[in-house]
Amino acid sequence: MNQQPAPANLIDKLAQFSDLWSQKKIAQLNDYEVKLAKLKGEFVWHRHDDTDELFLVLSGRLTLQLRDGDVVVGPGELYVVPRGVEHCPLADEETAILLLEPAGTPNTGDAGGPRTKAPEALA
Amino acid sequence: MNQQPAPANLIDKLAQFSDLWSQKKIAQLNDYEVKLAKLKGEFVWHRHDDTDELFLVLSGRLTLQLRDGDVVVGPGELYVVPRGVEHCPLADEETAILLLEPAGTPNTGDAGGPRTKAPEALA
Numbered sequence: 001m002n003q004q005p006a007p008a009n010l011i012d013k014l015a016q017f018s019d020l021w022s023q024k025k026i027a028q029l030n031d032y033e034v035k036l037a038k039l040k041g042e043f044v045w046h047r048h049d050d051t052d053e054l055f056l057v058l059s060g061r062l063t064l065q066l067r068d069g070d071v072v073v074g075p076g077e078l079y080v081v082p083r084g085v086e087h088c089p090l091a092d093e094e095t096a097i098l099l100l101e102p103a104g105t106p107n108t109g110d111a112g113g114p115r116t117k118a119p120e121a122l123a
Numbered sequence: 124m125n126q127q128p129a130p131a132n133l134i135d136k137l138a139q140f141s142d143l144w145s146q147k148k149i150a151q152l153n154d155y156e157v158k159l160a161k162l163k164g165e166f167v168w169h170r171h172d173d174t175d176e177l178f179l180v181l182s183g184r185l186t187l188q189l190r191d192g193d194v195v196v197g198p199g200e201l202y203v204v205p206r207g208v209e210h211c212p213l214a215d216e217e218t219a220i221l222l223l224e225p226a227g228t229p230n231t232g233d234a235g236g237p238r239t240k241a242p243e244a245l246a
Contacts, residue, residue, distance in 0.1 A: 010200070030225075032155070078149070
């Protein structure tokens with residue numbers, strides 16, 4: 001009998017929430033969290049001094065505004081923002097992403113402020 | 124002017140190789156490597172004592188044989204094999220996966236043997 005946890009189906013997990021700019025944890029890899037989020041509009045400029053941050057776009061289109069220029073990440077594309085690099089996510093249309101970074105990484109990095117929000121568990 | 128590296132397009136990257144059971148590095152996240160691989164057939168039973176291992180199936184179907192039963196991971200599904208858990212990947216059809224684990228994690232874990240192969244860089 002198979003007693004293993006089921007794989008996480010990304011489409012099913014995305015269907016479980018609709019709130020924007022709210023990270024949902026779906027798996028853990030050592031001390032890293034795998035999270036999903038839905039974005040629309042502009043976030044805040046911030047940086048993470050202690051960690052790189054991986055973005056994989058699942059649907060929509062994510063513009064990572066950087067001080068040296070924009071990086072546009074489309075569906076099925078992956079980008080790693082290096083530690084210390086200021087970035088400001090922007091999504092003109094609703095965009096679904098998978099995020100990977102160490103647990104405890106604040107979503108607003110060094111900036112803090114009212115949009116700071118801890119990840120939520122997603123069953 | 125945009126001087127940032129381009130995002131990694133997973134479909135484009137998969138089109139750049141055809142050899143099976145050969146991990147291709149496409150990005151680095153801190154001390155972790157993001158890799159692609161194409162699988163068909165059965166690998167070897169092994170475990171990684173020091174790290175969890177993340178599998179995201181991009182196309183095809185991956186059966187992770189575990190000692191307690193099989194986990195079948197389909198396209199768009201993600202599974203983390205916990206550290207210390209013996210597993211043997213099996214793909215009846217050609218299957219493309221994204222792998223994430225610390226750099227230096229041997230593909231054959233504790234088992235070693237002729238199928239041991241270090242990841243290759245993919246431009």
